[in-house]
Amino acid sequence: xxxxxxxxxxxxxxxxxxxxxxxxxxxxxxxxxxxxxxxxxxxxxxxxxxxxxxxxxxxxxxxxxxxxxxxxxxxxxxxxxxxxxxxxxxxxxxxxxxxxxxxxxxxxxxxxxxxxxxxxxxxxxxxxxxxxxxxxxxxxxxxxxxxxxxxxxxxxxxxxxxxxxxxxxxxxxxxxxxxxxxxxxxxxxxxxxxxxxxxxxxxxxxxxxxxxxxxxxxxxxxxxxxxxxxxxxxxxxxxxxxxxxxxxxxxxxxxxxxxxxxxxxxxxxxxxxxxxxxxxxxxxxxxxxxxxxxxxxxxxxxxxxxxxxxxxxxxxxxxxxxxxxxxxxxxxxxxxxxxxxxxxxxxxxxxxxxxxxxxxxxxxxxxx
Numbered sequence: 001x002x003x004x005x006x007x008x009x010x011x012x013x014x015x016x017x018x019x020x021x022x023x024x025x026x027x028x029x030x031x032x033x034x035x036x037x038x039x040x041x042x043x044x045x046x047x048x049x050x051x052x053x054x055x056x057x058x059x060x061x062x063x064x065x066x067x068x069x070x071x072x073x074x075x076x077x078x079x080x081x082x083x084x085x086x087x088x089x090x091x092x093x094x095x096x097x098x099x100x101x102x103x104x105x106x107x108x109x110x111x112x113x114x115x116x117x118x119x120x121x122x123x124x125x126x127x128x129x130x131x132x133x134x135x136x137x138x139x140x141x142x143x144x145x146x147x148x149x150x151x152x153x154x155x156x157x158x159x160x161x162x163x164x165x166x167x168x169x170x171x172x173x174x175x176x177x178x179x180x181x182x183x184x185x186x187x188x189x190x191x192x193x194x195x196x197x198x199x200x201x202x203x204x205x206x207x208x209x210x211x212x213x214x215x216x217x218x219x220x221x222x223x224x225x226x227x228x229x230x231x232x233x234x235x236x237x238x239x240x241x242x243x244x245x246x247x248x249x250x251x252x253x254x255x256x257x258x259x260x261x262x263x264x265x266x267x268x269x270x271x272x273x274x275x276x277x278x279x280x281x282x283x284x285x286x287x288x289x290x291x292x293x294x295x296x297x298x299x300x301x302x303x304x305x306x307x308x309x310x311x312x313x314x315x316x317x318x319x320x321x322x323x324x325x326x327x328x329x330x331x332x333x334x335x336x337x338x339x340x341x342x343x344x345x346x347x348x349x350x351x352x353x354x355x356x357x358x359x360x361x362x363x364x365x366x367x368x
Contacts, residue, residue, distance in 0.1 A: 043215035049103035057102045064099065071097030073139035076107045082138070083112040091120075108135050108214075121177070121184040123147050133176075136208040142174040142331070146188040149324050153317035159357060161277050165315035167289045170328050175208075178332040181342035187328045188321045190349045196368070199339035202227070211337075219334075234337065244344050246364030254344075255336040258329065261347040261365075265326050268354045269319065270299060275358050277314035285330065291323055318357065322350040341368040 044050040051057070056074055060066045071078025075097025084090030090112065107113065118128040119137045123145035130137055148168050156162045170177065170186065177186035182195035189195055204223075205211050211219055221234060228237045235255040243250050245260035266283060273281035280294035282301035291312040292301045325346040329335060335343045348367040355362050 040215055043213065044104065047215060047217045049107075049217065052100060052102055054102070057100055061099050066097030066099060068093040068096055071095075073103075075099070076101040076104050079103065079107045079138070080110070080112075083110065083116065085110045085112045103139075119176075121145065121180070121186065123185045125184045127180060127184060131207065133208040137176040140173055140176040141184070142177040142186055142328075143171040144168050144186075144324075145170075145177075146185045146324075149188045149321055153320060156317050158318045159276050159316050161314050161316055163313070165317070165320055167291050167312065167315070167327075168320065168324050169289060170324070170331055172331055174328065174331050175334065175338050177328070178335045178338040178342060181339045187342070187346045188324050188350075190321075190353060193345070193349055195345050196339060196341040199342070240340070240368060242366040242368065243364065244348070244366050244368065246361075246366070248364075253336070254340045258336050258340060258343050258347065261344065261351070262326070262329050264360075265322065265329075265347055265350055265354075268351055268358065268360050269322055269326060270294075271358045271360070272319055272322070272354045273312075273314065277316060277319065279312070279314035281312050281314075281319075283326070290327060318353055322354055325350045344368050 048054060048056070059074070060070070066075040066078060068078075071093050072082040073079065077095075078093060078097030080086055081088060081093050081095055081097075082091065086094075088094045113135050116134040116138075117130055118126055119130060119134055119141065120126040121141050122143055124147070127137070152165060152168060156165070174186065177184065178199075180186070180198045182189070183197045185195075187195070200206060211223070213220065219234070224234055224237070225231070228234075231237050231253070234253075236253040238252070238254040238257070240254060241250055244257040245264070247260055249256070269283075270281055273279060274297075280297045282292055282294035282299065282305070283290055284292060284301040284303075284306040287301075287303075287306035289308070289311050292305050292307075292310045293312055293314075294301060295305060295310070328346060329343050332338060332343075345367060348365060351360055351365070352362060354360055
């Protein structure tokens with residue numbers, strides 16, 4: 001029997017991050033500008049991962065701990081627990097996470113993190129060969145999949161209102177879910193449709209850290225522009241030339257194609273909700289659970305309407321599927337880079353499904 005390695009203190013491991021931050025803040029400005037560690041810590045502190053004030057790491061302050069279900073990605077100690085870097089079993093969480101503990105040095109710079117190469121997605125599919133993208137994938141895969149939607153709707157009629165249905169949220173910053181597309185089925189896939197799998201970029205830009213600085217998380221845009229010449233911004237890039245959104249503009253970037261279809265799906269969701277369940281619906285991007293009853297029918301959800309007691313309740317399976325895919329696209333703002341074909345397919349098919357019951361002009365739309 002292989003002896004169990006001795007447990008390591010999560011507090012001791014996490015203190016690596018605290019020490020790095022202290023080192024940076026304690027040194028007078030300009031005193032060690034040439035120090036590699038100072039530059040790295042400065043870069044990390046400027047990133048979302050190092051933001052001690054972010055709701056991602058402070059949301060549970062009143063409770064005094066991060067719940068085990070959230071700890072992996074919202075607390076450095078939770079991530080170390082998940083990896084098994086504390087001597088516990090890898091792949092599970094044994095303890096709640098520590099509050100105010102952002103993703104730091106010790107999160108990614110452990111033997112366990114470096115050895116991680118495969119990650120299981122919410123759909124149950126395990127993806128291997130991830131190498132340097134593995135740690136990123138753990139927290140950017142979302143927490144739901146199309147399988148959750150299928151399970152929720154069961155055998156309920158497509159246009160039947162059911163009190164058993166509620167909105168299903170894929171979660172936030174779901175770049176890995178988008179990137180792997182059909183391979184991990186993070187979106188809801190309509191029957192008899194095929195969907196794009198893992199988006200394969202050029203070898204030099206085919207991993208998370210190849211495009212994002214690992215400490216600031218900023219995109220290395222200059223590298224993109226080396227190949228994609230003749231455009232001013234990343235949003236202007238398009239390698240596919242069909243008019244997917246039907247607006248007659250084939251010179252806009254694929255970001256524009258996705259954006260227009262996303263807007264059209266929002267309008268279609270509202271049209272369907274008003275015509276079929278007969279209960280107006282609206283979306284608020286900053287308030288959970290995102291879809292609310294539009295009591296005054298003005299098409300906009302105000303902060304006063306975006307309260308939990310007003311969460312939308314007149315769900316049908318057809319409406320839930322479309323709303324879920326709408327959120328998948330909404331929660332990866334850079335999906336036009338990560339896997340544009342997959343997002344275009346989800347949007348197109350959601351619109352097509354709604355068009356079976358409400359009038360939606362699909363004649364000029366194109367599906368990749």
